Amino acid sequence: MKIALTGNPNCGKTTLFNAITGKTETVGNWSGVTVEKKEGSLKKKYNPKKEDVTIVDLPGAYSISPFTGEEAITRDFILDEKPDVIVNIVDGANVSRSLFFTTQLMELGIPVIIALNKEDILNKRGDEVDKATLGKLLHSKVIPTTATSEDGLLNLMNEAIALGKENKTQVAPKFEGKESADSDKKRQKFVDEIISKCQVTKRRVDEVTFSDKVDRIVAHKWLGLPIFFLIMWGVYTFSIEGLGGYLSGYFNDVLFGEVVPEAANGFLEGLGVSPILQALIVDGAIGGVGAVVGFLPLIMVLFFCLSLLEDCGYMARVAVIMDRYFKKIGLSGKSIIPMIIGSGCAIPGVMGTRTIEDVNERRMTTILTPFVPCGAKLPIIALFAAVFFPESTWVGPSMYIIAIAMIIIGGLLLKKLFVWENTSMFIMELPEYKWPSLSHAFKQMIDKAKGFIYKATTIILVCNTFVWFAQAYSWGLNPVEDQSLSILASIGTVIAPILIPLGFVGWQLAAAAITGFIAKENVVATFAVLLAVASEEALHLPGGALAELFTPVTAFAYLVFNLFTPPCFAAIGAMNSEMGSKKWLFKGLAFQFGVGYVLAMLVTQIGSLIVYGTPATGFVPAIIVAVATVVYLVTAIKKADKERERLQELEMSA
Numbered sequence: 001m002k003i004a005l006t007g008n009p010n011c012g013k014t015t016l017f018n019a020i021t022g023k024t025e026t027v028g029n030w031s032g033v034t035v036e037k038k039e040g041s042l043k044k045k046y047n048p049k050k051e052d053v054t055i056v057d058l059p060g061a062y063s064i065s066p067f068t069g070e071e072a073i074t075r076d077f078i079l080d081e082k083p084d085v086i087v088n089i090v091d092g093a094n095v096s097r098s099l100f101f102t103t104q105l106m107e108l109g110i111p112v113i114i115a116l117n118k119e120d121i122l123n124k125r126g127d128e129v130d131k132a133t134l135g136k137l138l139h140s141k142v143i144p145t146t147a148t149s150e151d152g153l154l155n156l157m158n159e160a161i162a163l164g165k166e167n168k169t170q171v172a173p174k175f176e177g178k179e180s181a182d183s184d185k186k187r188q189k190f191v192d193e194i195i196s197k198c199q200v201t202k203r204r205v206d207e208v209t210f211s212d213k214v215d216r217i218v219a220h221k222w223l224g225l226p227i228f229f230l231i232m233w234g235v236y237t238f239s240i241e242g243l244g245g246y247l248s249g250y251f252n253d254v255l256f257g258e259v260v261p262e263a264a265n266g267f268l269e270g271l272g273v274s275p276i277l278q279a280l281i282v283d284g285a286i287g288g289v290g291a292v293v294g295f296l297p298l299i300m301v302l303f304f305c306l307s308l309l310e311d312c313g314y315m316a317r318v319a320v321i322m323d324r325y326f327k328k329i330g331l332s333g334k335s336i337i338p339m340i341i342g343s344g345c346a347i348p349g350v351m352g353t354r355t356i357e358d359v360n361e362r363r364m365t366t367i368l369t370p371f372v373p374c375g376a377k378l379p380i381i382a383l384f385a386a387v388f389f390p391e392s393t394w395v396g397p398s399m400y401i402i403a404i405a406m407i408i409i410g411g412l413l414l415k416k417l418f419v420w421e422n423t424s425m426f427i428m429e430l431p432e433y434k435w436p437s438l439s440h441a442f443k444q445m446i447d448k449a450k451g452f453i454y455k456a457t458t459i460i461l462v463c464n465t466f467v468w469f470a471q472a473y474s475w476g477l478n479p480v481e482d483q484s485l486s487i488l489a490s491i492g493t494v495i496a497p498i499l500i501p502l503g504f505v506g507w508q509l510a511a512a513a514i515t516g517f518i519a520k521e522n523v524v525a526t527f528a529v530l531l532a533v534a535s536e537e538a539l540h541l542p543g544g545a546l547a548e549l550f551t552p553v554t555a556f557a558y559l560v561f562n563l564f565t566p567p568c569f570a571a572i573g574a575m576n577s578e579m580g581s582k583k584w585l586f587k588g589l590a591f592q593f594g595v596g597y598v599l600a601m602l603v604t605q606i607g608s609l610i611v612y613g614t615p616a617t618g619f620v621p622a623i624i625v626a627v628a629t630v631v632y633l634v635t636a637i638k639k640a641d642k643e644r645e646r647l648q649e650l651e652m653s654a
Ligand SMILES: Nc1nc2c(ncn2[C@@H]2O[C@H](COP(=O)(O)OP(=O)(O)OP(=O)(O)O)[C@@H](O)[C@H]2O)c(=O)[nH]1
Pocket: 008, 009, 010, 011, 012, 013, 014, 015, 016, 026, 027, 028, 029, 030, 031, 032, 033, 034, 035, 058, 059, 060, 061, 117, 118, 119, 120, 121, 145, 146, 147, 148, 149, 311
C-alpha cells in the first residue's frame, strides 16, 4: 500500500514523514524545503500489524495545477502513480489557506484523510478548529496531530491504513458552478464558508502578535541587513574561531597530530608490516583523513547554530530581507534559500533552486549558489586561517562577505552577459517565530557529522591513498626519494603554469587544487599527505609546513581560488541536472572559473603590492590576463546589449 503525504509548503510533511519512518530527511522552517519525492517504510511502532506500507513524502504545493517545478512533482506523482491513500496535512496554524488544495485532492478519486497538524500551536494560541464539522463538510476523517512530538500519529496511521484497505473514495464536496471558468473563485468561497463554520478564533484579527513586533525590527527595511550580518558574524566567529575552532585545534594537534598516528605506528610496527605499507597507512590514509576529520567539531558547532537560527523562523525572514536587494540584480528573494542551504552543502542548495519559477533567475541562482562556502570548504578556511592569520578573527567571516559580494557582482554580470529579461514576483509565507528545538538542532548536527565522517572515510580516504601513492612513486612504479620526481609532481607541473599569474608557484599547489575538484576537503588532506612526507613541521601550526609554500597574501588568494572556482564534481552534477541545458552548464562553469581565477589573481597581485611593496611572481602574465578579461567583458556586454536592442525592436514591430 502506498500512502502519500501532501499539503502546503511548511505544513510539517517531512517532520511527520521522519517521525513515522525513522528517516532523517531535511526539515526547515520555511517553504520549499523538500524538492524531491522521498520514500520510506513505516517504523514498527506505527505499523503493529506489519502491513506492507510505503510512505511517500512530497514537495509542498498550494494547488494541483502546478506553478513551480517541485509542485509539478507532487501533481505528477499523485496523478501517475495513484497512491492508495492521500494523507493531506493541514497546517493548523493556517487552515484557511490549506483547504483550497484539500478540496482539489478530494476530487481525484483517491481516498483522502486529513491530518490537522501543529495542534500544539493552535492550543497555545487558544484557537480551535471544530474537527467534527470540518470532517462532515469535507466528507473525510480529520485527525489532530503534532508531528514534532509525534502526538496523534499512531491514530493517523491506523486510520490511513484502514482507509487504504477499505479502498472507498469519499464523495468530493460539491460547490456551485464547479465546471465554470471561474471555479477557483468559487472554490475559495466554498473554503471560506467552511472556515466560518469550523474555526473558532479567540484572538482578535487586528492583534499585533509577538512575531509582528519582532519583524518590525528584524525584517526592517534598513536594519534587516546589518542585523543579518551581525548574526552571521557571531555564528561564524563562534564556530570557526571560538568553541568550534578550539575543539578542532585539539583534534588536529593532539588527537590526529600525535595520539592516533603514534598508536597506529606502534600497532603496525608490532605487526611487522613493511615500512612502505606503514607509510601508506599512517601518512596517506590516516594523515589525509585525520587532517579533514580534525575539523569535525567546528562543523558540528556551526550546523548546530545554523539549525537553531533556521528552526526559530529567522532564516525565512532573511529571504524577505534579501528580496529587495536580489530583485535589483536579477535574482529572486527565493534565491537566498538555496544559498543558505548551500552553506551546508552546494548539492542540496543547487537542487533547492527548483522552487524559483523564472528560468533565468533559477539558472543564475544555480551558478551563484556554489560561491557560498559549503561545509567541505570550511576545513580549508580554518586551516589557512590558523596557519597564516592566527591572531585575527576576520578571515572566516571575510570569506562569507566576499561570497555575498561575488553573488551580487556575479548576478549583475550574468544578467548583463546572458539574460534578456526576467519576470517574477516573490511570495513567501512567514512562519511564526518559535523557540528553536535543541533536540532538532542536535539531530541535524549529528546528521551532518555522520555525512562528514562518511565522506572522509570513503572518497577522501580513497583519494588520499592515491595521493600518497602518486607522490611516492614515479611513472615507472619505482619509489622516489625526491617528491618532485613523482607521478603527482608531473601531473601538477602540467597544470602549474596556469596558476602563475595568481602567484602560485609549485606543483603541490596545483595538485591540491585538482584533488579539490573531487571533494573540497581534499585540498587540506592533500597538503597533509604531501607535507607529512616532505617536512618535519606540523601542518596546522602558525608558520608550520604550509608556510613554506605561501606568503600570507598568496595564502589568502589560494583560499579565494578554491572557494570561488567551480565546486566539486558532485555539485557540478547537480548543476547539470538543474540547468537542463548543457550550454548553460558550460557558461556557468566558465563563469565560476573566471570569477575564482581573476579574484585570486587580484588578491595576489594587488595584495602583494600593498603589503610587501613589490609585485608577486607572475605580475606580467597577470597584467596580460587582466587586460584580456576587460576586453572580453566589454565586447561581450556590448554584444549582449545589441541583442537586447534587436529583440526589443522585433517586439515593437510585432
Ligand atoms: N509547533 C509545531 N511545529 C511543527 C509541527 N510539525 C512541523 N513543525 C515545524 O514546521 C516546520 C516545517 O516542517 P517541515 O516538515 O519541513 O515541513 P514540510 O511540509 O515538509 O515543508 P516543505 O518540504 O517545504 O513543503 C519545521 O520548523 C517543523 O519543526 C507541529 O506539529 N508543531
